[in-house]
Amino acid sequence: MSAPPTFAQARGRREKARAAGLHPDYWYAVEYDRAVRPGAITEVTFWGTSIALWRDVAGALHAVENRCAHRQLKLTLGSVEGCRLACAYHGWGYDADGRLAHIPHELFGRPMPDVRLRTYPVRVRYGLIWIFPGDPALAETRHIPDIPELEGPAAWPCVPLDFTWRAHHSMIVDNVSDFTHAWLHRKYRPFENARLRRCDLVGERVVVSYDTEVGRGRVSGRFVDRRRINTSAMDLCYEYPYQWSNTDGKIRHWCFFLPIDASTTRTFFLFYFESLNVPLTPVRIPRALMRLVLRVSNRLLIGPLLAQDGVAVEAEQRGWEAHHDRPVPDLNPAVALFQQLTVRKWEEHLASAARVARERPAPAAS
Amino acid sequence: MTPPTFEEAVNPRQRVRAAGLDPDHWYAVEYARALPRGTTRATRFWGVPIILWRDGDGALHAIDDRRLPCDRFGAPLACAAVEGYPVQARYGLVWIFPGDPARAAHRPLPAVPELEGPDPWAYVPIDFTWRTHHSMVVDNLCDLTHAHLHRRFASFHPGRLLHCEADDDRVLMRYEARVGPLVRRGVAPSPMTICYEYPYHWASFEWSGIRGRIKYWTFLLPMDARTTRMFFVMMYDALRVAALPVPLSRRVVRWLLQAAQPTVRRLLDQDGAALEAEQAGYEAHWAAPLLELNPAVSQLHRLTIRKWEACLERAGTAA
Numbered sequence: 189m190s191a192p193p194t195f196a197q198a199r200g201r202r203e204k205a206r207a208a209g210l211h212p213d214y215w216y217a218v219e220y221d222r223a224v225r226p227g228a229i230t231e232v233t234f235w236g237t238s239i240a241l242w243r244d245v246a247g248a249l250h251a252v253e254n255r256c257a258h259r260q261l262k263l264t265l266g267s268v269e270g271c272r273l274a275c276a277y278h279g280w281g282y283d284a285d286g287r288l289a290h291i292p293h294e295l296f297g298r299p300m301p302d303v304r305l306r307t308y309p310v311r312v313r314y315g316l317i318w319i320f321p322g323d324p325a326l327a328e329t330r331h332i333p334d335i336p337e338l339e340g341p342a343a344w345p346c347v348p349l350d351f352t353w354r355a356h357h358s359m360i361v362d363n364v365s366d367f368t369h370a371w372l373h374r375k376y377r378p379f380e381n382a383r384l385r386r387c388d389l390v391g392e393r394v395v396v397s398y399d400t401e402v403g404r405g406r407v408s409g410r411f412v413d414r415r416r417i418n419t420s421a422m423d424l425c426y427e428y429p430y431q432w433s434n435t436d437g438k439i440r441h442w443c444f445f446l447p448i449d450a451s452t453t454r455t456f457f458l459f460y461f462e463s464l465n466v467p468l469t470p471v472r473i474p475r476a477l478m479r480l481v482l483r484v485s486n487r488l489l490i491g492p493l494l495a496q497d498g499v500a501v502e503a504e505q506r507g508w509e510a511h512h513d514r515p516v517p518d519l520n521p522a523v524a525l526f527q528q529l530t531v532r533k534w535e536e537h538l539a540s541a542a543r544v545a546r547e548r549p550a551p552a553a554s
Numbered sequence: 555m556t557p558p559t560f561e562e563a564v565n566p567r568q569r570v571r572a573a574g575l576d577p578d579h580w581y582a583v584e585y586a587r588a589l590p591r592g593t594t595r596a597t598r599f600w601g602v603p604i605i606l607w608r609d610g611d612g613a614l615h616a617i618d619d620r621r622l623p624c625d626r627f628g629a630p631l632a633c634a635a636v637e638g639y640p641v642q643a644r645y646g647l648v649w650i651f652p653g654d655p656a657r658a659a660h661r662p663l664p665a666v667p668e669l670e671g672p673d674p675w676a677y678v679p680i681d682f683t684w685r686t687h688h689s690m691v692v693d694n695l696c697d698l699t700h701a702h703l704h705r706r707f708a709s710f711h712p713g714r715l716l717h718c719e720a721d722d723d724r725v726l727m728r729y730e731a732r733v734g735p736l737v738r739r740g741v742a743p744s745p746m747t748i749c750y751e752y753p754y755h756w757a758s759f760e761w762s763g764i765r766g767r768i769k770y771w772t773f774l775l776p777m778d779a780r781t782t783r784m785f786f787v788m789m790y791d792a793l794r795v796a797a798l799p800v801p802l803s804r805r806v807v808r809w810l811l812q813a814a815q816p817t818v819r820r821l822l823d824q825d826g827a828a829l830e831a832e833q834a835g836y837e838a839h840w841a842a843p844l845l846e847l848n849p850a851v852s853q854l855h856r857l858t859i860r861k862w863e864a865c866l867e868r869a870g871t872a873a
Binding site: 238255257259261274277278279293294298301 | 714
């Protein structure tokens with residue numbers, strides 16, 4: 189049994205999509221803001237590249253390539269010393285700019301080495317830490333998606349949840365936007381009897397609309413205020429490299445993907461609701477209680493629902509690795525568009541990376 | 555991409571990290587007490603699987619496991635007439651000579667007089683198997699700039715390299731350092747001699763504030779290109795603490811050292827964690843530019859590389 193083809197070897201749209209990475213010139217959610225306390229370091233991997241994410245004692249976040257220039261140990265094994273990140277072994281300390289700023293032992297009469305590690309732009313938004321893994325010069329021109337409902341004094345309540353699945357990111361994109369898998373969720377019935385009304389690839393977006401019955405679950409359905417919300421249709425969008433859904437402007441979600449490597453993806457799900465009903469009554473749950481309700485529903489309803497997707501996409505990944513050369517009868521035309529966009533963006537990235545490599549002088553062999 | 559082989563290597567670090575250790579030396583492979591009569595033990599030397607066993611008469615044997623005939627249940631046939639490696643027991647360890655057996659008689663074991671005679675020094679053996687190249691272990695043992703790693707232990711303070719000299723077979727370094735249980739600010743540093751006496755390592759020093767020599771040997775067993783077992787043989791003479799009226803006899807020292815064993819192990823575990831991380835880092839970033847400050851490290855690398863080149867040349871001539 190052969191391994192699935194690489195992107196260069198891939199023939200056809202699906203093989204290419206399953207080998208493609210995500211374009212690094214975007215902002216990627218990598219961790220919860222609250223998960224990295226002052227003085228803490230955590231390892232983040234973007235498409236096989238290891239990054240040390242750390243917060244100095246003053247509270248500022250930094251992201252730097254995860255290796256000490258001396259003996260190449262991962263800096264995530266080290267410690268935060270004030271406003272420097274120190275390697276565990278010899279204690280070499282790097283400042284916020286990735287510059288080697290401190291060596292705690294004698295220099296043997298040599299000058300302080302002039303070393304600078306690659307750093308990555310970092311931002312915090314929606315309670316998440318975002319990193320820009322691509323060309324830092326582009327970081328200012330690209331934007332973290334604007335979600336007006338999640339900001340400002342009247343922000344809708346939102347309790348994010350996340351999963352790390354052993355599956356390629358393109359399988360998760362297919363999963364979250366292709367509603368032909370209602371069967372998988374027949375116990376929770378988040379959408380039923382979906383019929384694709386339209387799907388279009390425009391620029392960097394695939395917009396999909398379904399006529400479907402939203403939120404028909406025996407328990408979850410009781411929270412939905414059907415008098416105010418039209419639950420007979422849903423719009424979805426693969427807004428590269430993110431994904432969102434919208435039901436009548438009142439029930440929405442965003443997915444943010446972190447492609448850890450070719451078969452591992454972490455996904456942050458942000459569901460937000462304008463309001464929810466107290467079950468069996470016409471009364472809306474007060475805003476002050478919404479976070480608590482969402483926390484419970486993440487645990488009892490949304491989490492288990494998404495865990496079903498996790499089981500399915502992980503099984504799909506294994507199936508792909510075993511049977512990648514089998515023909516695929518995909519019926520939903522939206523899936524073809526998702527894959528087309530993923531492939532095109534990755535080809536763009538490879539082309540620009542090749543251009544940069546051509547323009548940069550070859551590094552001298554030491 | 556995997557790190558380059560010795561032949562492909564383009565700089566000294568890549569070369570030293572691909573070098574083996576010359577098999578024409580004696581290598582400690584096991585504790586003698588770990589091999590009672592009628593038992594076997596498996597080990598490896600630079601990728602070659604080796605079976606050690608002690609027969610019913612108490613004699614030790616070591617043989618290339620790939621050549622060992624087995625009975626139909628897989629147990630080695632101890633009486634089989636297969637030529638094994640020269641093997642001997644000394645200092646509580648089993649030693650084998652994995653190279654040309656004809657040279658074994660001319661190559662002495664490292665001399666450790668402290669462990670012989672009627673009143674040997676107090677001796678604490680401790681061993682580790684780490685997923686790391688042997689040259690990284692040698693760097694670690696000989697380069698005292700990694701005090702940061704042990705900063706939670708009050709017993710180890712930065713050393714300063716006073717002198718470093720190298721000849722064909724060894725690199726000798728003199729440091730001054732503050733080490734031992736009495737270390738605290740104000741204690742005068744004591745001299746420390748460290749030697750990479752190919753393919754072994756030893757250090758000789760006194761604990762700061764305590765009279766009485768300490769010497770330890772490290773016997774490395776390069777199991778393969780990224781796995782190294784090491785036997786630390788730490789020996790202590792009678793110790794004289796200024797505050798105590800009488801010196802601590804070797805018997806008392808031995809007892810104290812047994813009690814301190816878990817602490818010693820925790821300290822060396824830190825080295826193990828760092829070295830395994832260094833091995834992983836090297837495998838990921840072997841092409842990164844070189845950055846070494848301690849001139850002793852370059853000398854250590856040069857010796858390991860030169861010895862391995864000579865070894866390959868000999869093997870080439872023989873072939």
